[in-house]
Amino acid sequence: EAGVTQSPTHLIKTRGQQATLRCSPISGHTSVYWYQQALGLGLQFLLWYDEGEERNRGNFPPRFSGRQFPNYSSELNVNALELEDSALYLCASSLRTGRNQPQHFGDGTRLSIL
Amino acid sequence: GQNIDQPTEMTATEGAIVQINCTYQTSGFNGLFWYQQHAGEAPTFLSYNVLDGLEEKGRFSSFLSRSKGYSYLLLKELQMKDSASYLCAVTPEKYGNKLVFGAGTILRVKS
Numbered sequence: 001e002a003g004v005t006q007s008p009t010h011l012i013k014t015r016g017q018q019a020t021l022r023c024s025p026i027s028g029h030t031s032v033y034w035y036q037q038a039l040g041l042g043l044q045f046l047l048w049y050d051e052g053e054e055r056n057r058g059n060f061p062p063r064f065s066g067r068q069f070p071n072y073s074s075e076l077n078v079n080a081l082e083l084e085d086s087a088l089y090l091c092a093s094s095l096r097t098g099r100n101q102p103q104h105f106g107d108g109t110r111l112s113i114l
Numbered sequence: 115g116q117n118i119d120q121p122t123e124m125t126a127t128e129g130a131i132v133q134i135n136c137t138y139q140t141s142g143f144n145g146l147f148w149y150q151q152h153a154g155e156a157p158t159f160l161s162y163n164v165l166d167g168l169e170e171k172g173r174f175s176s177f178l179s180r181s182k183g184y185s186y187l188l189l190k191e192l193q194m195k196d197s198a199s200y201l202c203a204v205t206p207e208k209y210g211n212k213l214v215f216g217a218g219t220i221l222r223v224k225s
Contacts (some may be wrong), residue, residue, distance in 0.1 A: 004156075029210060042118075042217040043201070045158070056212050090156065094211070100145050100164055103213060105156040 002027065004106035006091050012080050012112045016084055021076040021109045025093030031055075032074040033094070034066060038087040046089075049074055050096055078111070086113045118216035120202050125222045126192055134219045136202035148176050148187045148212065149201040157201055160187070180199045189221075197199045197223045 005024045013019050025032050034046040045058040049068035063079040072093075078085055088110050092103035126132040138146070145164040149157035163169055163178035163185060173188045175188040189196055199218040206214060 033211070033213075035213075035215075043203075043213070043215040045212045045214065048211055050211075058212065099206075100162060101211075102147060102159040102162060103211075104159060105149075107156045 002105055004091055004093050004110050006070055006089075006106040008109060009107070010110045010112070012114060014114050015081055015083060017081050019078045019081060019085075020079075021089050021091075021111070023076070023091030023093075023106060025072050025074070025091075026104055028095065029093035029104075030072055030096045031094045031101075031103075032068055032072065033092040034074070035090045035092065036060075036087045037090055037108070038084075042060045043090065047076070050075050083112050083113050085111060087111060116204070116206060116214045118202055118204060118214060120200075120216040122217070122221045123220045123222070125224060128192055128194060128225050129187065129222055130192050131190050132192060132221065134189070134202075136185045136187070136216060136219065138183050138185070138204050138216075139221060140201070140204050140206040140214060142178060142206040144205040145201050146176075146178055146185050147203045147205070148174075148185075149203065151199045151218065153198075162198075192223050194223050194225065197221060 031050040035043040046076045048056040066076040068074045088108045090108045092105045094101040148160040151157040161176040173190045201218045203213040204214040
């Protein structure tokens, strides 16, 4: 069974640009989560999508947005990039049923802002 | 607010037992997860506790006390490959499926 896949692996942008990160969940998983892992910090929750809808949002500005497609894959968009957006962005997926479903993570996209 | 505390680093010897503690203060509680993350890799799920007590899974066990806001991960028969960061995460009931993570504990296993 294929795990969570993310693309690209690395992304280099400059300040003010826009970045798009992609995620494909494990087959059968309908929930997709996005987390930011900045250097030296723990994982910070960004967004949760399920059945195409945004279900929950972390404490991040509106320039962080995303969507979930009918096939349950997801995109994270970051507009007006700032230096502090440099981080590893991790996508996770889980089954929808119940809150005790473990989230399974992809290898992440490392976003570097120059 | 949400606060999850773990020791920053620990060192243990191959073959030994190590206990990694996690204390939490969150607005709600609907379960606690432990993940392992090797450098440059994705976090992998280790265990889940929602009721008080010990959950055993091979060389790994996890304990939860909800009244004390406390959990630990116990690793037995340590192997060099267990050198990794161990992440404690809580699902605060109020926030749905969101996971709130601690900063992680870097475990170094020496021979």
